[in-house]
């Protein structure tokens with residue numbers, strides 16, 4: 001962590017036509033928080049408010065010792081304007097100045113802050129060098145590839161030495177070959193320089209590779225949050241489970257269990273799921289998580305109730321690599337991976353009644 005690295009603490013409420021966006025964010029100095037969630041959940045709204053482009057209905061934003069925003073009854077309003085916040089923003093598109101070279105684009109921020117021309121030029125070269133772009137310093141943006149331009153944009157954002165870096169889908173516009181390369185550059189920088197950052201992404205890989213903590217936003221509310229590894233391994237929300245590529249069934253546990261013991265939960269529709277307790281599980285709400293590859297699909301027999309065997313109806317199917325992923329219909333829908341041969345043999349298609357089974361040893365029951 002560099003000496004100037006500071007933590008972010010934000011509590012904000014923003015009114016939107018359909019709902020209120022209410023988020024509390026605590027990002028320790030030098031760490032990265034990823035904000036994920038369905039379209040329209042309020043992710044960009046959070047970044048807009050952090051950047052100072054929009055005032056919240058109420059709330060407070062602190063960056064280290066500095067109070068950037070305050071709107072609360074009885075206290076004078078504080079709103080540090082965008083240019084005074086020391087907050088950098090990297091969006092999907094690089095938005096470089098077309099008439100300036102890569103180096104001049106990077107030097108622009110420091111120059112605007114009053115840094116002398118020679119120092120700004122030297123710093124710009126240093127940043128380009130660090131991001132592996134030294135050879136491209138003299139190039140204009142139209143002669144850069146998408147990945148190179150995005151790295152220049154990152155250098156430009158960093159050269160202004162922001163206390164907080166906001167990343168809004170920074171890799172979304174890059175092709176499948178370039179995105180991993182820029183992701184690595186970003187990761188290297190975020191780890192070594194220890195920049196405090198908030199990242200909005202739709203890509204689970206970004207969250208897994210770049211983030212220390214993950215917040216899942218749905219209709220403006222935080223429905224899950226915690227260390228990235230935990231949120232992805234043991235999601236609490238349907239969106240988090242879909243993002244992590246696992247099945248999640250929520251229900252209630254009535255007999256507590258210790259770590260590693262078998263424990264049973266019952267859903268609101270009366271289905272029971274048995275799995276292995278992860279940590280101590282108390283009576284009350286819990287989630288059962290398992291990979292789609294652990295779900296076996298059978299022809300429906302309606303033969304009683306073996307453990308973790310449920311009737312279901314196929315709702316949708318899609319090829320995923322060499323497997324076929326199917327989703328079942330209704331509440332507690334699950335995804336199951338089957339072979340193309342099984343699809344033919346069981347005559348699987350949307351609308352088809354089937355039976356699903358999962359071994360209890362493949363199910364993890366958690367109460368994060």
Ligand SMILES: Nc1ncnc2c1ncn2[C@@H]1O[C@H](COP(=O)(O)OP(=O)(O)OP(=O)(O)O)[C@@H](O)[C@H]1O
Pocket residue numbers: 016017018037038039040041042043044045046
């Ligand atoms: N300036 C605005 N004024 C009023 N409503 C807005 C404004 N910006 C966005 N909204 C609405 O607020 C809600 C949240 O939008 P927001 O862009 O924050 O979501 P998001 O999670 O970033 O979505 P996406 O993943 O599609 O980018 C949406 O319903 C959107 O239509």
